[in-house]
Amino acid sequence: MSLTTAHSVVAPSSNSKRIAGTIIVLYALISIVPLLWIFATSFKTPPDSIAYPPKILFQPSLEGYCNLFTTRTRQTPEYINSLGPATGFCDETTRKRNMVIAGPSNFLPRFVNSLIIAFGSTFCAVFLGTLSAYGFSRFKVPLADDLLFFILSTRFMPPIAVAIPIYLMYRELGLSDTALGMILLYTAVNVSLAVWLLKGFIDEIPREYEEAAMIDGYTRLQAFWRTVLPQATTGIAATAIFCLIFAWNEYAFAALLTSGTAQTAPPFIPTIIGEGGQDWPAVAAGTTIFLVPILVFTILLRKQLLRGITFGAVRK
Amino acid sequence: MAEIRVQHLRKAFGDFVAVQDSNFVVEDGEFFVMLGPSGCGKTTTLRMIAGLELPTGGQILLGGDDVTMLRARERDIAFVFQLFALYPHMNVRKNIGFPLLAQGMPSAEIRTRVEETAKLLRIDHLLNKSVSGLAGGDRQRVALGRAIVRRPKCFLMDEPLGTLDTEFRDLMVHELRELHNRIHATTVYVTHDQMEAMSMADKIAVMNHGVIEQFGSPREIYDRPATMFVADFIGSPPMNFLGFGGGLAKGAREIIVQGAKVAVPEVREDIAPGDMALGIRPEHIRFDDASKLRGAIYGTEYLGTTQIVAVETADGIIKARVPAEIRLATGDHVGLTLSSARLSLFEKGSGRAVRTAIHDVASERRAQHG
Numbered sequence: 221m222s223l224t225t226a227h228s229v230v231a232p233s234s235n236s237k238r239i240a241g242t243i244i245v246l247y248a249l250i251s252i253v254p255l256l257w258i259f260a261t262s263f264k265t266p267p268d269s270i271a272y273p274p275k276i277l278f279q280p281s282l283e284g285y286c287n288l289f290t291t292r293t294r295q296t297p298e299y300i301n302s303l304g305p306a307t308g309f310c311d312e313t314t315r316k317r318n319m320v321i322a323g324p325s326n327f328l329p330r331f332v333n334s335l336i337i338a339f340g341s342t343f344c345a346v347f348l349g350t351l352s353a354y355g356f357s358r359f360k361v362p363l364a365d366d367l368l369f370f371i372l373s374t375r376f377m378p379p380i381a382v383a384i385p386i387y388l389m390y391r392e393l394g395l396s397d398t399a400l401g402m403i404l405l406y407t408a409v410n411v412s413l414a415v416w417l418l419k420g421f422i423d424e425i426p427r428e429y430e431e432a433a434m435i436d437g438y439t440r441l442q443a444f445w446r447t448v449l450p451q452a453t454t455g456i457a458a459t460a461i462f463c464l465i466f467a468w469n470e471y472a473f474a475a476l477l478t479s480g481t482a483q484t485a486p487p488f489i490p491t492i493i494g495e496g497g498q499d500w501p502a503v504a505a506g507t508t509i510f511l512v513p514i515l516v517f518t519i520l521l522r523k524q525l526l527r528g529i530t531f532g533a534v535r536k
Numbered sequence: 537m538a539e540i541r542v543q544h545l546r547k548a549f550g551d552f553v554a555v556q557d558s559n560f561v562v563e564d565g566e567f568f569v570m571l572g573p574s575g576c577g578k579t580t581t582l583r584m585i586a587g588l589e590l591p592t593g594g595q596i597l598l599g600g601d602d603v604t605m606l607r608a609r610e611r612d613i614a615f616v617f618q619l620f621a622l623y624p625h626m627n628v629r630k631n632i633g634f635p636l637l638a639q640g641m642p643s644a645e646i647r648t649r650v651e652e653t654a655k656l657l658r659i660d661h662l663l664n665k666s667v668s669g670l671a672g673g674d675r676q677r678v679a680l681g682r683a684i685v686r687r688p689k690c691f692l693m694d695e696p697l698g699t700l701d702t703e704f705r706d707l708m709v710h711e712l713r714e715l716h717n718r719i720h721a722t723t724v725y726v727t728h729d730q731m732e733a734m735s736m737a738d739k740i741a742v743m744n745h746g747v748i749e750q751f752g753s754p755r756e757i758y759d760r761p762a763t764m765f766v767a768d769f770i771g772s773p774p775m776n777f778l779g780f781g782g783g784l785a786k787g788a789r790e791i792i793v794q795g796a797k798v799a800v801p802e803v804r805e806d807i808a809p810g811d812m813a814l815g816i817r818p819e820h821i822r823f824d825d826a827s828k829l830r831g832a833i834y835g836t837e838y839l840g841t842t843q844i845v846a847v848e849t850a851d852g853i854i855k856a857r858v859p860a861e862i863r864l865a866t867g868d869h870v871g872l873t874l875s876s877a878r879l880s881l882f883e884k885g886s887g888r889a890v891r892t893a894i895h896d897v898a899s900e901r902r903a904q905h906g
Contacts, residue, residue, distance in 0.1 A: 428621035431588050435608045435615045436682070437638030450625040 255511070262504035269500040284501025286310035288327050288492065288509075292319040327506060330488040335513065336399055337484055338467040341406035345463045346456060348407070349414025350422075354444060356415070357422040358430075368419075371412045379409050380472045387476055397482045405473060410463040417462070421455025422448065457524030461517065468514055485510050537722050538599025538689040539564045540585060545594035547580050554580040556746045558594070562690075562739070565720040567713070569733040572743035573769070578726045579694055581743075585724060586692050587611050599689055609638075614683035616693040620675050622667040622682075628654075629663040632681040639686070653685040657715075672700045676708055680715070690722040697732060709735055730770050734758070742766045760894050761880060764887040767815050773844060775815045775880070776854035783809035784881070784890060791881075794850045796828035799876035801893035807883060812890075815880035818844065821856035827871030833864050847872065 261269050263280040292314050300320065306312035314321050356364055386405065387396075395401030425448055433443035449456075475487040489506040492499055518525065540562040547555040555577040562568040570578040583589040585596055587608035596604045603611050614635070622631050629650055636646045654660040657677045662670065667678060676696060683691050696712075697705045713736045716723060727733055733740050734754045741751045742765070750762035761767035767775040780793045784807040790797055793814055800814070819842075831847035831854070838860060845856045845864060849872075856872070864870075881890040 426619060426621065428617045428619055429623060431586075431608070432615065432617060432621040432682075433634070433638075435586060435588070435611075435613060436635035436686070437609045439609065442638075447623055450623075 258504045258507050260504075261500055262508045264501050264504075266499060266501055269504070270498070281313075281501075282309065283313050284499075284503075284505040286313055287499050287502035288505040289325055290314070290321045291323055291325050292317075293322045294319050325492075326483075326488060327485075327492075330483050330485050331509065333399060333478075333482055334468065334485040334510075337402040337406065337482070338464055338513075340399070340403040341410065341467045342460055342463040344403060344407040345410035345414045346418075346460050348411050349418050349459060350449075350452070350456060352411075352415050353418035353422050354448065356419050358427065368416070371415050374408075374412045383473065383476055386473070390477055397478050397480055399482045402474065402478060402482060402484070405477070406463075406467040406470065410466055413466075414459050414463060417459045418452070418455055421452050421459075425451050454524045457521040461521055461525055464517060465514060537564055537720065539597075540568075540690060540722060540724065541595075541597040542581070542585070543595040543597070545581065545584060545596065546592045547577070547584060547589065548592045553746050555584070555591075558748055560741055560748065560751050562722055562724060564722055566738045567716050567723045567725065567736055569725045569727060569737035569740045570743060571727060571730060571733040571740055571769075573728055576743040577746040578728075578743045582692050582694055582724060582726045586613060586615050588615075612686075612689045614686060614688040614691050616679050616683050616691065616696045618695040618698045620679040620696075622675060622678055624666075624668050627664055627666050628659065628670070628678050628681075631667055631678055632663075632685050635682060635686045649685055650681075653681045656684065656718075657681050673704045673708060676700065680712075684715075684719065684721075688721075690724065693723065693725045695727050696725075697727070697729075705732070712736060730772070734770075742769060744769075759878070760889070761815070762889050764813065764815070764882045764884075764889075767880060767882070767889075771817060773818050773855040773857075775817055776821075777813040777815055777882070778849070778851050778854065779884065780812050780814060781809070782812070783807050784812070794829060796830075798829065798874060798879075800879050800881060801877060803881070804891040804893065804896065807890055811884035813882040813884050815882055815889075816854070816874050817878065818855045818857040820875040820878045821854070821858070822873045822875075823856070823858065823862065823870045824873040825871045827873045829872045829874075830869060831872060833866050833868045833870060835866060836864055 260278075262284045263282070264275070264278055265281045265283050268275050268278045268281075269284075286309070290310060295318065297318060300315050300318065303315075303320070306315055311321060355361060356368060361367065390396045390401055393401075395404070429447040429451070430440070430443040433447045434440060438446065469486065470484075471486040474484045478484060478487065485506070489503060489510065492502045492506060542558055542560050545555055545558040546553070558577075558581055560568075570581060572578045580589060584591050585598075587603070587606055587610075591604060594604070595602060598611060598613070623634065626634065632653055633646045633650045636649060641649075650663070651660060654663055657680060659674060659677045659681065662674060662678075667675065670678065679696065697708050700708060709732055716736070725732075725736065737754055739752065740754055740757050742749045742757060744765050750757055750766045752760075752762075757766060758770055761770065761775065764777065767777075778793050780791055782792075784791070784803045784805075786803060786806050788803040789799060789801075791800055791812075791814065792798070798814065829849070831849035834846040834848045834853055836846070837844040841860055842857050843860045843862070845858055846853050847856060847870065854872075878894070880894070881892060882888065883890065
């Protein structure tokens with residue numbers, strides 16, 4: 221008989237392992253099929269994308285990506301023939317559909333808006349969250365419990381419940397349709413999550429590290445920077461991913477508060493549908509590109525993220 | 537290196553008084569141990585000396601300067617934590633050099649100093665290792681290295697051997713004392729382990745409930761405990777107490793315990809009638825059938841060269857340390873003789889020791905030295 225430690229259960233049998241494995245694979249498949257479908261659609265031609273029965277195998281095309289990045293106008297075949305030779309793949313494809321490229325689309329600036337707003341608000345939320353979590357963790361803050369509860373209470377309702385007041389306030393303050401306004405808004409929503417998550421991580425870092433550094437001649441800020449932060453990277457990375465995913469995916473506020481210069485990608489992508497018929501490949505291409513930053517960020521931080529999520533559950 | 541002077545030091549956390557009115561002086565180059573059970577205020581006192589806690593009242597002088605309210609980094613002290621507090625994201629070399637970096641020392645000099653220190657502690661082969669892979673004893677040495685490397689005014693250590701295995705602990709006790717003999721650094725060492733205190737300290741302060749019960753050399757504390765708490769806390773097994781009643785007059789040389797006359801060191805003060813206790817170290821008890829003080833053997837603990845014998849008397853169980861050769865059986869009736877010159881007398885109410893001739897010996901000896 222094998223000895224078991226306090227929290228381990230009986231070693232799983234190979235049978236139950238197999239069942240667990242099957243369930244995980246099934247779940248992964250169910251989750252990933254829509255993504256794969258979007259990815260496949262982005263490489264279809266518009267007729268292929270709406271073919272019935274749906275095409276699993278098809279001739280891949282970059283037409284969706286061409287359409288995503290351009291705006292086109294319909295022209296007569298005579299006019300198109302009067303033009304010089306096509307300047308590239310996109311030009312050629314567009315002409316085949318009796319259209320010419322009128323100019324670049326708004327996708328790139330909207331995507332850049334998304335990057336600025338999501339990363340900007342994530343940085344602000346994590347920065348503020350780390351400092352306040354450190355404060356709550358290490359100092360005797362008057363009414364600390366009430367303040368922490370108050371911070372948490374901002375998440376008791378869906379953020380969209382306050383959409384109308386925020387819309388009115390933003391209009392008064394001139395923050396509507398500005399990147400600053402969106403960064404402030406997403407920071408405000410995320411900072412409560414950041415404070416609570418990071419407080420848990422910082423509580424776990426023994427005070428002795430800072431005390432040792434302060435005795436060794438460092439100021440509290442230096443001690444924080446040199447001893448606490450390096451050990452809190454796991455928690456900071458996990459928190460940053462959660463904040464980034466929220467800010468990146470947020471649709472409702474973005475649709476309500478941004479329409480022009482500060483519009484982010486989520487409210488922009490559906491507008492592609494309207495231009496020149498239901499252009500599903502272009503929408504799918506936009507979605508695919510939209511997924512890339514989060515994917516890259518998560519892959520880069522996956523180690524910290526895994527450790528962060530299981531933190532506390534597997535200690536000692 | 538510097539002298540540490542603590543005057544009327546007090547610390548309260550809300551209603552709880554952790555340290556009340558502590559006074560002591562740690563002389564330059566002395567190894568001073570604060571000993572006491574957990575929660576007695578010894579760590580709080582240490583943290584106040586370090587500047588990690590601010591006192592509610594009193595003064596701390598370091599080398600003559602008042603540092604009571606200074607920040608930790610302005611005091612020029614080194615602290616060794618119980619859990620070592622080695623920075624896991626730095627290797628051994630960086631850990632030891634960390635305090636020097638704060639002083640803005642050039643990196644070439646840091647290198648030399650760190651290597652010197654590592655050699656002193658015999659950890660020079662570990663300098664480029666990560667601290668997380670080190671064994672307990674080596675972690676301890678790195679933590680010491682980080683303290684020694686700056687040549688501070690004093691070392692403060694908070695149960696630095698508390699987490700080590702017993703075997704390692706004996707080794708480190710020896711190493712620490714040897715290190716102290718080489719560098720003569722003023723050291724304040726906090727522990728609840730009397731073995732560590734007795735074997736390393738020049739001076740010991742025994743603390744209980746925020747009060748220093750006794751301050752003195754290990755010998756003074758063992759031979760002449762100032763209170764029943766000290767007598768009970770120091771020694772393994774601790775001092776035995778036998779109750780007796782009545783007052784004491786100056787010059788008395790005898791008391792009556794359980795109907796038997798017991799010779800004691802000459803009493804030097806008058807004590808009003810009340811409950812008293814006679815304190816006897818286990819090694820000051822011998823078996824003698826002629827003695828009127830009697831008891832029955834309750835059990836024995838064989839230790840090789842000696843054995844600890846529990847004897848049931850009319851006033852409860854007392855323990856005697858006797859040679860291992862003596863054959864005893866449980867239930868045997870024995871008579872007990874006590875080494876009169878080594879006995880202590882206490883007032884039971886206050887727990888205070890009565891002044892007797894044993895205290896005179898000490899002051900005479902001190903006078904001769906002076």
